[in-house]
Amino acid sequence: xxxxxxxxxxxxxxxxxxxxxxxxxxxxxxxxxxxxxxxxxxxxxxxxxxxxxxxxxxxxxxxxxxxxxxxxxxxxxxxxxxxxxxxxxxxxxxxxxxxxxxxxxxxxxxxxxxxxxxxxxxxxxxxxxxxxxxxxxxxxxxxxxxxxxxxxxxxxxxxxxxxxxxxxxxxxxxxxxxxxxxxxxxxxxxxxxxxxxxxxxxxxxxxxxxxxxxxxxxxxxxxxxxxxxxxxxxxxxxxxxxxxxxxxxxxxxxxxxxxxxxxxxxxxxxxxxxxxxxxxxxxxxxxxxxxxxxxxxxxxxxxxxxxxxxxxxxxxxxxxxxxxxxxxxxxxxxxxxxxxxxxxxxxxxxxxxxxxxxxxxxxxxxxxxxxxxxxxxxxxxxxxxxxxxxxxxxxxxxxxxxxxxxxxxxxxxxxxxxxxxxxxxxxxxxxxxxxxxxxxxxxxxxxxxxxxxxxxxxxxxxxxx
Ligand SMILES: [Zn+2]
Numbered sequence: 001x002x003x004x005x006x007x008x009x010x011x012x013x014x015x016x017x018x019x020x021x022x023x024x025x026x027x028x029x030x031x032x033x034x035x036x037x038x039x040x041x042x043x044x045x046x047x048x049x050x051x052x053x054x055x056x057x058x059x060x061x062x063x064x065x066x067x068x069x070x071x072x073x074x075x076x077x078x079x080x081x082x083x084x085x086x087x088x089x090x091x092x093x094x095x096x097x098x099x100x101x102x103x104x105x106x107x108x109x110x111x112x113x114x115x116x117x118x119x120x121x122x123x124x125x126x127x128x129x130x131x132x133x134x135x136x137x138x139x140x141x142x143x144x145x146x147x148x149x150x151x152x153x154x155x156x157x158x159x160x161x162x163x164x165x166x167x168x169x170x171x172x173x174x175x176x177x178x179x180x181x182x183x184x185x186x187x188x189x190x191x192x193x194x195x196x197x198x199x200x201x202x203x204x205x206x207x208x209x210x211x212x213x214x215x216x217x218x219x220x221x222x223x224x225x226x227x228x229x230x231x232x233x234x235x236x237x238x239x240x241x242x243x244x245x246x247x248x249x250x251x252x253x254x255x256x257x258x259x260x261x262x263x264x265x266x267x268x269x270x271x272x273x274x275x276x277x278x279x280x281x282x283x284x285x286x287x288x289x290x291x292x293x294x295x296x297x298x299x300x301x302x303x304x305x306x307x308x309x310x311x312x313x314x315x316x317x318x319x320x321x322x323x324x325x326x327x328x329x330x331x332x333x334x335x336x337x338x339x340x341x342x343x344x345x346x347x348x349x350x351x352x353x354x355x356x357x358x359x360x361x362x363x364x365x366x367x368x369x370x371x372x373x374x375x376x377x378x379x380x381x382x383x384x385x386x387x388x389x390x391x392x393x394x395x396x397x398x399x400x401x402x403x404x405x406x407x408x409x410x411x412x413x414x415x416x417x418x419x420x421x422x423x424x425x426x427x428x429x430x431x432x433x434x435x436x437x438x439x440x441x442x443x444x445x446x447x448x449x450x451x452x453x454x455x456x457x458x459x460x461x462x463x464x465x
Pocket of ligand 1: 327331349
């Protein structure tokens, strides 16, 4: 199979938000019923014997008067206060207290909100969402909780749900520019560029921070560019994808793309054991428009939940398009599965190629002919080895051969992992990265051996080829 052109497929991660713009969590707290206790709980500022005494006292009272619901609320409010004060401790330290409070006051808005906050605090966004959603069933007017729930959805890249929650929050907090900005970011991801501009222009009305103003204006500019460049696009939507085609390209590419994408969807999501709960955007641009937008020379790019392809490459033969889309779709699934924790370049590009080759050539062992030659000459004959943490440096080289070497080094690492530890190791690898672990730990979770040892195994694997 003759490969036509170098796929330097780039992927960009969205800067989720600037560090100073973290949401404020833990601001809705349960109050005791007893007036005196209400005063006492306000004064408690640290974990001390006073707090413990009150809790022990209330436990005793509840034990003796088990049908008194007010007493239960009093005890629960102090248990939750303790959880709040020791929120920096590992989750396990708080779980028992939360469960004890749950036994006292099921279906309580404040309990579920703080439970969500605790999970949010340790980046367990899916769990946080479960608790926030329960809180919102208990109290649909809990707009702060709705805002936090939106943040958690945003972190999980579920922009549709995030926007839904942000809208609830904004009903009562119409001047919160940060949430307006994030509602704009969600709309951008959902390709609703008019809405993006609307939210962002509102955000500008209330924003005083110069850095944030710059970011908001930047997003408005990008949305307006999209509006201009996707004007006249034909759209097509199915259960997994939203497709946009420039000009008349849907006539040429529409059916082929839909069919290919369904195969790719099944293969990649099964392979990586991850089903996204959002639709992925695929946009075919006129070639000139694409290169006006793309930040670099590339045959396509995956950015957040959007895959952008210039038509010049989209018009190549069927096998080529399928490989290209498989490659980019793999990047998208890796992004979603790792929940905003960036997987290293070698993991991204290695897996993207592995699936590209599996899907376009029928086997991950058959690679592009130009890569095959370099693999043979540089890696096997001359024993070139690129340490995995150097892959991204090679990827940014001005030498085209270095860039190809970086892709090959990534591919080799993934092939080696597959041969030695089975394809199921990739699920473990990405799951570990998605928990916020560094690559050393993630490789250990996937293979059982250290990162260094794994890199030595790659050298041995190449020698045996
Ligand atoms: Zn790529």
